[in-house]
Amino acid sequence: MSATVLILPGWQGSGPEHWQMLWAQRHGHAVVAQNDWQRPRRGDWLARLDEVVIDTPGPLVLAAHSLGCIQVAVWATVSRHTARVRGALLVAPGDVETPELKEQLPGWQPIVRQPLPFQSIVVGSQNDPFCRVERAQALAQDWGAQWVDLGMAGHINAESSLGDWPEGHTLLQTLMKE
Template identity: 80%
Template sequence: MPPHGAARPMWSSRKSWSDVPPRFERRVPEHPMTTVLILPGWQGSGPDHWQMHWVREHGYTEVVQNDWLRPRRGDWLARLDELVIDAPGPVVLVAHSLGCILVAAWAAFSGHTQRVRGALLVAPGDTEAPELQERLPGWAPIVRQPLPFASLVVGSQNDPYCRAERAQTLARDWGAQWVDAGQAGHINADSSLGDWPTGHALLQTLMKE
């Protein structure tokens, strides 16, 4: 694991999520058959969540887990690995909350990370916080090694499940670009984002780099 707080070339502090992220140092090749996998967090994403808007409006694939209420990390890892392997071409991951923690663990343990072009990681849940450790056993410690693909972490200044400073630290440890969402809560349906066009613009930028 890299030293706590060590700077990485893909990470930089950003003041606003409305800006388009700068060019990535690890480039993502364009491919016409890219599969976008949507990874909800604990308890899934309801119909008003931006992730489900994207599934309906853009035809992206939701990663449906066997148990949303009592998530076992091993089961969730196996399901993600299965869908990445079955994808007809390169994959881009779009994760929210616990889904971000899943991506970090999957990238460390899977032998198929070369199939992933990049990841948009939104509002990672701090599963090392005492209240979440009790409710989500088996998800701590968070895997912190650098991701082997281009990535963005979008965090909020008032996320009840992860302090902004913690989200920035995760971004740095994962070698990801940090995007500050401002006062956006957990960046979920309660944030009243609709289909979250700003987030989709970030995804498109990630896919085109």
């Protein structure tokens, strides 16, 4: 049985040109919509993800961006439904422990640093304004994830000019086959 992909956008959501939304359009992946993209409350986001996981039949693969990566790490420690997840593609994790983000995203600290109970890949960039590359690599290691360095790709979002980012979708497909 093939896995259903759940797309987890980060803070403020992903706009129409973001690879996540392009994947949803082109490949039929499901976007986990949040009640409030501007003021994300951790408990609300975790409950919403759990609700979607429970309501979606079959195996799942998560495709998270930025705050969505932090959401996956926390969710994996509190949910009783992690066995449903085959893997997670965690792209450009946002460092919510920096002073700037800590103030804007209260309640998301500390970042959970436990190994994830499913296979995962963290994709980061050398010049991500929301997470230093060394920090992203450390998160990948702590989460037990494979590390992929995209070079100078910024926050790996619409501004990174990746289009529908076929290389990222290839990474996602490796998780779907596990």
